[in-house]
Amino acid sequence: MESEQIKIPQATAKRLPLYYRFIKNLSLSGKQRVSSAELSEAVKVDSATIRRDFSYFGALGKKGYGYNVNYLLTFFSEALNQHEVMKVALIGVGNLGTAFLRYNFIKNNNTEIVMAFDIDPNKIGTDIGGVPIYDLEKLEEIITDEIQIAILTVPAGVAQSIADRLTEKNIRGILNFTPARISVPDHIRIHHIDLAIELQTLAYFLQK
Amino acid sequence: MESEQIKIPQATAKRLPLYYRFIKNLSLSGKQRVSSAELSEAVKVDSATIRRDFSYFGALGKKGYGYNVNYLLTFFSEALNQHEVMKVALIGVGNLGTAFLRYNFIKNNNTEIVMAFDIDPNKIGTDIGGVPIYDLEKLEEIITDEIQIAILTVPAGVAQSIADRLTEKNIRGILNFTPARISVPDHIRIHHIDLAIELQTLAYFLQK
Numbered sequence: 001m002e003s004e005q006i007k008i009p010q011a012t013a014k015r016l017p018l019y020y021r022f023i024k025n026l027s028l029s030g031k032q033r034v035s036s037a038e039l040s041e042a043v044k045v046d047s048a049t050i051r052r053d054f055s056y057f058g059a060l061g062k063k064g065y066g067y068n069v070n071y072l073l074t075f076f077s078e079a080l081n082q083h084e085v086m087k088v089a090l091i092g093v094g095n096l097g098t099a100f101l102r103y104n105f106i107k108n109n110n111t112e113i114v115m116a117f118d119i120d121p122n123k124i125g126t127d128i129g130g131v132p133i134y135d136l137e138k139l140e141e142i143i144t145d146e147i148q149i150a151i152l153t154v155p156a157g158v159a160q161s162i163a164d165r166l167t168e169k170n171i172r173g174i175l176n177f178t179p180a181r182i183s184v185p186d187h188i189r190i191h192h193i194d195l196a197i198e199l200q201t202l203a204y205f206l207q208k
Numbered sequence: 209m210e211s212e213q214i215k216i217p218q219a220t221a222k223r224l225p226l227y228y229r230f231i232k233n234l235s236l237s238g239k240q241r242v243s244s245a246e247l248s249e250a251v252k253v254d255s256a257t258i259r260r261d262f263s264y265f266g267a268l269g270k271k272g273y274g275y276n277v278n279y280l281l282t283f284f285s286e287a288l289n290q291h292e293v294m295k296v297a298l299i300g301v302g303n304l305g306t307a308f309l310r311y312n313f314i315k316n317n318n319t320e321i322v323m324a325f326d327i328d329p330n331k332i333g334t335d336i337g338g339v340p341i342y343d344l345e346k347l348e349e350i351i352t353d354e355i356q357i358a359i360l361t362v363p364a365g366v367a368q369s370i371a372d373r374l375t376e377k378n379i380r381g382i383l384n385f386t387p388a389r390i391s392v393p394d395h396i397r398i399h400h401i402d403l404a405i406e407l408q409t410l411a412y413f414l415q416k
Contacts, residue, residue: 202383
């Protein structure tokens with residue numbers, strides 16, 4: 001089960017945590033097998049897509065039997081490296097940043113936000129959901145090599161300069177929630193999530 | 209330019225607002241043409257993808273010349289129906305909901321959040337960013353037929369019951385920010401955005 005070697009499309013990768021979460025609940029409730037129709041209904045992904053996704057990992061299901069829940073659980077857990085927690089720093093404790101810190105409680109996840117940064121003196125020195133908030137000015141000093149991911153929930157205008165500071169550290173991935181399109185060296189992976197664009201995309205499809 | 213008739217992939221549609229925003233700024237700064245390389249650098253999408261995206265709308269660029277900025281602007285503006293603003297209701301004024309309401313100020317968008325709902329008596333009757341917050345109990349009474357999109361930023365446990373109430377109204381699209389996978393009638397389009405899953409997907413790619 002050399003999941004580390006498998007190249008899968010980003011769209012499929014995005015559904016893995018979803019599959020994992022549902023399969024884990026099934027397993028906890030003692031269920032031993034699941035059909036792709038049941039999976040489809042639960043995770044709201046059509047069966048054809050589920051079967052195609054699963055095919056990237058080899059044939060995991062049998063016709064008329066469905067999928068073995070524990071096998072799937074072991075498989076997804078391996079694929080998602082659930083045993084290895086990635087440490088995350090969050091930059092910008094505004095409303096969106098705070099939402100993330102509270103969300104941090106929800107486990108079932110291979111990531112953990114362990115520190116946050118802001119410039120607001122009223123926030124610095126406090127914590128949200130157990131995550132300490134530090135002075136952004138001391139970013140370079142406080143952020144450790146074990147932090148591999150940064151979440152950017154800062155105003156767009158400062159996104160690039162903060163990204164530049166992060167690239168000097170051991171960061172390998174940035175989740176960018178600002179509308180700014182930022183530039184980073186090739187060894188750093190950036191995912192952009194723009195709330196306005198998510199809304200606009202939905203509107204676009206409704207207008208067609 | 210019958211943009212309404214064109215069927216384009218969802219991934220392409222998601223990039224339209226991004227293209228539009230950049231092209232609009234170019235036009236405002238008086239620029240008349242742009243190459244796909246410049247576009248690529250600015251919006252952080254590779255040139256091949258840009259050319260493929262643009263090909264869905266017919267050949268818009270000329271080799272060695274690039275794209276005509278005003279033509280693109282008219283085109284994207286049509287495609288995104290910038291002249292027609294879709295009214296949006298936001299349900300759940302927690303941290304994430306509040307972030308959205310503040311974000312509402314950023315125009316350059318064909319959507320506008322015009323009302324919000326919550327159960328917190330301290331929030332009901334106030335407004336954020338000019339958007340009034342109403343009692344969730346009065347949802348059916350207050351929400352009007354002009355509201356076509358709802359943003360769900362409520363706890364996962366109540367997502368389905370609120371969605372059920374919304375489907376009784378004129379809602380055509382739901383942007384679901386809860387981890388719950390909710391069921392709605394076929395005529396309603398749902399987009400799911402799960403912050404935990406976005407983070408987990410980035411972690412997944414870093415671990416490969």
